Amino acid sequence: NVTLYDELGVDLWSADFNVNSDSIFVLQDDIIRAVYTALDSKPLVQTEAGQYYRSANPNAFQHLLQGRALNGKGSLEAHQQAIIHFKMAIEFDPNYASAYVDLATGYLVLFSHRNLSLEDANIKAKPLIDKALSLHPKLPSAISAQGIFAMYNGQTNKAIGYFSKALTLDPSLIVARTNIAYLYKTQIQYEEALSHYKAAKKQHPLDPGINYSIARILLEKGQLSASYAALETCVRVSTNSTNCPLELAFLQRLVGQPEAAGKTFEALLDWYQKEDDFYIIQNKGFHAWWDQDLMLALVYFENLHEKHQAQYNFLPSLAWLKWQQGDTKNFYQDLSRQSQLDEAFNTEYQLRALAILAYALEDCDGMFNYYQQLADVKPLVHGQFSEIIEGFSMTLNMAACHIREQKLQLAIPLINKVAESLDKADELAKQAPGVMLIQAKLDNLKGTTIDTAALKAAFSSAQYPHSWMLEQDWAFKVKP
Structure with a gap:
């Protein structure tokens, strides 16, 4: 029995369908058509799901569905089990293009969970994508898988092209929709990203x-x-x-x-x-830090650093924590040595960490050098609110150095970028302690006197842990 309700729970439509084990998949289509008719919707568009993703072999199709259901759970263990089902689907139907696609993307997902190296994921995924395309050259999900492969290998523009092509062939392809949205988000093209995410939300x-x-x-x-x-x-x-x-x-x-x-x-x-989950450990470190348990936070972040080195975004936080604890110089020397000995350490995160440490040590030349290297790895984003909200801004750090070097023509555009970001923020954002700290730093760099005592009282009331920057950040002593 299938029933449609409105948002108030009123029964709008109901129908019964008879089913047995031989007709289960046919029933899915019958229900979909009946629901669309009941909703007085437009005629069904023949999507990839209707054209390709079923197999003539019911066992193969069943394993594909089981694998996708496991992927929906999102855990590493579920993704590993899903791969077994995709392999079984191919065993039952060696010409099952969609199963090759799902197996290929499964290996790339394992890389995203830090369970497989990128090199190993590439080696496993690429032949499977090629096989799917050889079976169906215009298979939208296979073209989307090319986009995922390009995305994980840092080929952003190529990935966007593949996802766009896949969505042209099948606008309902959710994996292409969410991935192109993600890439637009990383490129700071927020309106494009939001339009795709909102389209995806209509489906899910x-x-x-x-x-x-x-x-x-x-x-x-x-x-x-x-x-x-x-x-x-x-x-x-x-x-x-x-x-x-x-x-x-x-x-x-x-x-x-x-x-x-x-x-x-x-x-x-x-x-x-899941005690060993990367994101849980990182967040335990963050919460310990903001509870001002600096030693516990240091344990979490240093364990991540020992295991993952320069690969993930905890590293700038660790640099900031070292600054707060007065261990800036030693950590700066260690990271600098790594960067000089092995180019592989010069990731976005390592370069950001080094720039923070150089700034803390009032080494403006070093900071600019690392930000220049960072620009070669990933475009610098000025006035980024995700930094401001915590109470940090590399944009203002650069402006402070320019002001100290009496290069106001270089400082003013950076100051304006931060000011624009603050002006666009809503009231809840403006009341956030980190935003108040950045506003104070901005005011000081513009020559406005700040009320340090009032700020400290506000930070104490909100249990904001970074009031130490009022004393240790040398930009608060700069006079333009």
Whole structure:
């Protein structure tokens, strides 16, 4: 029995369908057509799902569905089990193009979970994508898999091209839609990213990954109230999501709600008991730091550094933590030595960390050198709100150095970038302690006197842990 309800729970339409084991897949089409008719919708568009993703072999199709259901759970263990099912689908149907696609992307997903090296993932995935395309040259999901392959290998423009082509062939292809949205987000093209994420949300309104991504973009735009509301909804309706509660706890910290943040984070840890999960460890370090347990935070971040070296985004946080603890010089020397001995260490994260440490040591030449190298790896983004909200801005750090060197013509555009970002922020964002700290730093660099005592009182009330920057950040002593 299938029933449609409106948002108030009123029964709008109902129908019965008879099914047996031989007709289960036919029944899916019957239900879809009946529902579309009941909704008085436009005629069904023949999507890739209708054309390709079924197999004449019911066992092969069953394994594909089981693999996709496991992928939907999002955990490393589920993705590993999904790969077994995709392999079984190919065993039952060696010409099953969609199974080759799903197996290929499965290996790339294992890389994203730090379970497989990129080199090994490439070696496994590329022949499978080629096989799928040899079976169906215009298979949208196979073209999308080319995009995923290009994306993981740093070929952003090529990846966007593949995803766009796949969506032209099949606008309902959600994997292409969410990945092209993600790439636009990384390129700071927020409006394009939001349009794709909103289109994806129409297909999957409760998907935690989509809702989390929309909330993150809203944060990047300084729209914290909307971001906060989106995350609260996501946590409420997507009970098996880790992204949404992690992001909500993070945002609650940023806006000065440490008790709410602690409850959100502890509620996640109660059901997601994966002690070795990279993101859980990173967030434990973040929450310990913001609870001002510096030694515990250092343990978490240094363990990540020992295991992952310069590969992930905890490293700039570790550099900032070392600065707070007064261990800047030693850590700067260690990272500098790594960078000089092995080019592989010069990742985006290592270069950001080195730039922070150089700035802390008032080595402006060194800071500019590392930011120049960073620009060669990834374009620098000025006035980025995701940094400002925590109380840090590489844009203002560069401006401070230019002012000290009496190069106002170089400092003013950077100051204006930060000012523009602050002006666009909503009221909740402007009240966030980190934003208040950056506003104070901006005012000081513009020659406006700041009330340090009032700031410290506000930070103490919100349990904001970075008031130390008022004393240790030399930019607060710069006089333009």
